[in-house]
Amino acid sequence: MAGTSPAAVVVGGWRQLVAARRKSVRLPGGDGVRCLLVAENARGGAPTGGGTAVAGAVAVDQLEWRPLGLPDTPAITRLFAAAEEADRTGEHRDEDDVDDELRADGFDLDRHTIGALTPDGELVCFGMVGVARSVRDVDRVSLNGTVHPAYRGRGLGRQLLAWLESRGAAEHRAQHPAVPGQLMLSPYAHVVDHVRLAERAGYIAVRWFNEMKRDLAEPVPAPAPVPAGLRLVRFDRSLDDAVRRAHNEAFLQHWGSSERDALAWSQWFTGARGFQPELSFLVLDGAEVAAYLLSYFWAADAAATGVREAWIGQIGTLAPWRGRGLGSAMIGRALLAYRDAGYAKAALGVDTANVTGALRLYERHGFHVEIRRVSYVKPLG
Secondary structure (H helix, E strand, O other), rough: OOOOOOOOOOOHHHOOOOOOOOOOOOOOOOOOOOOOOOOOOOOEEEOOOOOOOOOOOOHHHHHHHOOOOHHHHHHHHHHHHHHHHHHHOOOOOOHHHHHHHOOOOOOOOOHHHEEOOOOOEHHHHHHHHEEEOOOOOOEEEEEEEEOHHHOOOOOOOHHHHHHHHHHHHHHHHHHHHOEEEEEOOEEEEOOOHHHHHHHHOOEEEEOOOOOOOOOOOOOOOOOOOOOOOOOOEEEEEEHHHHHHHHHHOOOOOOOOEEEEEEEEHHHHOOOOOOOHHOOOEEEEEEOOEEEEEEEEEOOOHHHHHHHHHHEEEEEEEOHHHHOOOOHHHHHHHHHHHHHOOOOEEEEEEEOOOOOOHHHHHHHHOOOOEEEEEEEEEEEOO
């Protein structure tokens, strides 16, 4: 959205698979693993390799590696909470969040997950492979995972990454062999161990994403009007598929984007639990969607921090209407709606390489960078 509207913006992280989620994924590495082997079995395989006991923890060679299932949801949630205590990414998950992702259409728990458990059943390491339903120019296979802080520094991260790389390469060959493939890691820039693991494993940093926030206790200016002939309205369910098509068009040239079909859209965007239709806005030209802004609220974050944050998950303006201030008008309207609904902060994510002026637009609306994620890739041969 040049002139003040970014063409399209989404955020990533552990929930990069959940397109509506702010980061990414909620988020979330190797060649430090070149000496490790991956032993495959009928249920998807398990990492092999040794380890040393940690004070107060089970010896690494006593851990059981296996695919995870829905009954493991509470254990996965506990592991993420323990990791967040150490990593301070600002990303929190409850059991509903984890359950949503494990139940994603096309996600195969046996093939796409791995975990390491102590003899008493506590999960201390978890990984998952994110396989895109559709791709454009490149198939980027997302590798995500974490290790309990008490078990870090003992080689588990390298073992986990070795399994994820092997499984990710196999999924690329099976799902999208006609296009080039890449393995992708998305660590937070300040979590040095994660960054180091990616770099030592031969991954190259190719993209940086800022997470930005705005305190809604600060004055919120009146939103700019849209140009004559256009209407700024609240999200309308009857236009849901038109918004989906507009989003696909706006994202056509954006790095890492892929076509969102009706199923993915209903599961991870406007059908997601966190979606807030009353805080989402469209700009219409007659009956045609010219621009859109979709908002989300994540209960797990509010429960953990005591702060209610409204997230701009997606914002886009289609090419014929760019340069007319539609992005600025939608953001201004959304900020007022967030404040009036009792939210304390507004938040969003932006690709720092966005060429449409998005970063400057957000800064003009009072957003400040709080944290950064980095996308690292490794080509598949």
